[in-house]
Amino acid sequence: MTDGPLPKSVLARGVLLLRACGDAGTALSLAELAVRTGLPKPTAHRLIGELVRLGLVERMADGSYRIGLALFVLGQSSPSVRELRDVALPYLGDLHEATHENVHLAVPDGTDTLFLEKITGRRATPIVSRTGGRLPAHCTATGKVFLAQDPRPPRRTLPRLTPRTLVLPGQLARDLALTRARGYGVNLEEAEIGISAVAAPVYAADRGSRPIAAISVTGGTRRLDVDRIGARLCAAARAITRSLSV
Known part of the structure; x- marks a missing residue:
């Protein structure tokens, strides 16, 4: 779980999820993402869904999540x-x-x-x-x-x-x-x-x-x-x- 109070902005909370996915080095379940970020599970579910639609996060066949190709391309640019x-x-x-x-x-x-x-x-x-x-x-x-x-x-x-x-x-x-x-x-x-x-x-x-x-x-x-x-x-x-x- 992250230290300190949770950020209030949607953007900052999305960044928490991206960092959790990136730091893990492997795919994470929704429950694991909620624990690592400290976000309520419904909030994590809603935001991770948006990140998937943007291509920044990839949803695996088993329902877990990992960093998407679009984020890799952005980083390399x-x-x-x-x-x-x-x-x-x-x-x-x-x-x-x-x-x-x-x-x-x-x-x-x-x-x-x-x-x-x-x-x-x-x-x-x-x-x-x-x-x-x-x-x-x-x-x-x-x-x-x-x-x-x-x-x-x-x-x-x-x-x-x-x-x-x-x-x-x-x-x-x-x-x-x-x-x-x-x-x-x-x-x-x-x-x-x-x-x-x-x-x-x-x-x-x-x-x-x-x-x-x-x-x-x-x-x-x-x-x-x-x-x-x-x-x-x-x-x-x-x-x-x-x-x-x-």
């Missing part, structure tokens, strides 16, 4: 997202060829990191991330890249995804200081047991000193050479930054 993906994709491909692990392009999304792109393969370690999915920023390498630019500690209780998740403000602050010093973020089994990641920031010349995106390599902890991959990621991130700034 964003000029900033399209430019970022087009510039980054060749570098993401090179990183995958070099590491044979999962490679991500991510952007900040509130308190989360949102994965715009994921390149994987048969030799890559299976992980939970997916294109269009999100994870809490404090326990991901890409998220730490974004958080490291903000000197203020998070003003909320941080969820613990694994026993190694950094949830104490002092622990996280020290880790973010290290991220700033070395130029890349590291997640050591903080989102998934046995899985670690390294990420480097991507900047745009006309958007100040904060990163607009991050690229990462994620794989099995025992297989990941953090220092070597960190250096490779920083080089690729600088190249993407230069291309975006042209």
Whole structure:
């Protein structure tokens, strides 16, 4: 269920349903949508029906709902997202060829990191991330890249995804200081047991000193050479930054 009072506008309530469908990564029943959004079931039914008619949500044969093709097309039409993906994709491909692990392009999304792109393969370690999915920023390498630019500690209780998740403000602050010093973020089994990641920031010349995106390599902890991959990621991130700034 969403935190805080429910929005009053029809548009905002529709967005709640779209976010619930998108975040789930799988089809949801009407009852599940009502629970996830906090909307009364009749309201959820009426609004989801309208979203289906608009093509933004697809109704499955079993009566469940998932994100529709029209919403995917709208998302892909964003000029900033399209430019970022087009510039980054060749570098993401090179990183995958070099590491044979999962490679991500991510952007900040509130308190989360949102994965715009994921390149994987048969030799890559299976992980939970997916294109269009999100994870809490404090326990991901890409998220730490974004958080490291903000000197203020998070003003909320941080969820613990694994026993190694950094949830104490002092622990996280020290880790973010290290991220700033070395130029890349590291997640050591903080989102998934046995899985670690390294990420480097991507900047745009006309958007100040904060990163607009991050690229990462994620794989099995025992297989990941953090220092070597960190250096490779920083080089690729600088190249993407230069291309975006042209």
